[in-house]
Amino acid sequence: MPNQQQNQNMQQSPNMPPQQNHGGHELFDSHEAISTLVGGLEQYMLYEQHIQDPELKDIHQRHKTYMTQLYNTIVETLKTGQDPKVPTQTYNMQMENDVVYGTQPGQPKTPAQSPTEINDQCVSGFMMGQLKACASGFTMTALEATNPVLRRVFADSVPNMIELAYEVFLYQNKHQYYQVPQLKDQDLQMYLNSFAPVQNTMPH
Structure with a gap:
């Protein structure tokens, strides 16, 4: 009897209204990812007064504008499923x-x-931390989202989070806040050559 009930529920799910076409796990992940984005926006607002460099101020403003629109897009998609x-x-x-x-x-x-x-x-370190958290949260949510539109919105947002974070990295690197050490040439070559391509094993 329980199996029959289960099958009935599964058959009904494709006919659900779009706004209800979400799995429970997906909703938990979505709430966590959106909350991370909210936290990022709030931290951006909180630390704005401490920024001295006009270049960082410009990056900060562009990020805030982008993330605010992204927030609205995700929230609308979550509510409507469309x-x-x-x-x-x-x-x-x-x-x-x-x-x-x-x-x-x-x-x-x-x-x-x-x-x-x-x-x-x-401030640039705080920005980087929030962007990394968003990139991770969006990725985890997209991997298990059942609503195809919400999944796509989260998945499409990951490369943008990476781009925002990379911009902050470049800013930090330019000002020696984020230094990039290199290996000695001998060690570098060892790491570069530690893997070899596998022979093509695809069936003909």
């Missing part, structure tokens, strides 16, 4: 892809002891 009025937008960063390699000695970092010590290095 294509949102404003689809997922593509974020194009404004920085060049120039990475500075190598490390420079500096003073050891310690946690700020007062709000007056919050500087551009701190």
Whole structure:
């Protein structure tokens, strides 16, 4: 008898209204991912007053505008289960892809002891942390979402989160907040050549 009831429920699910076409697991993941995005927006707002560098201020403003629209798109999709009025937008960063390699000695970092010590290095680090959390949350949600439209919105947003985070990385790297060490050439070559291609095993 329970199996018959189960089968009946499964057969009915394709006919559900779009706004109810969500699995429980998907809703839990979606709420967590959206809450992470909300936390990012709130942190962006909270630390805005501490930004000194006009370039970081510009990045910060563009990110906030993009993430606010993304939030509205995701929330609408969650509520309706259908294509949102404003689809997922593509974020194009404004920085060049120039990475500075190598490390420079500096003073050891310690946690700020007062709000007056919050500087551009701190703020860009906070931004990076929130963007990483969003990229992870969106990915996990997209992997198990049952509603195809919501799944696509989350999946399409992951490359944009990566782009936002990479822009922050480039900014941090340029100002030596995020230094990129390199291996000695001998070690580099060893790592580059530690894998070999497999022979094609596809059936003919």
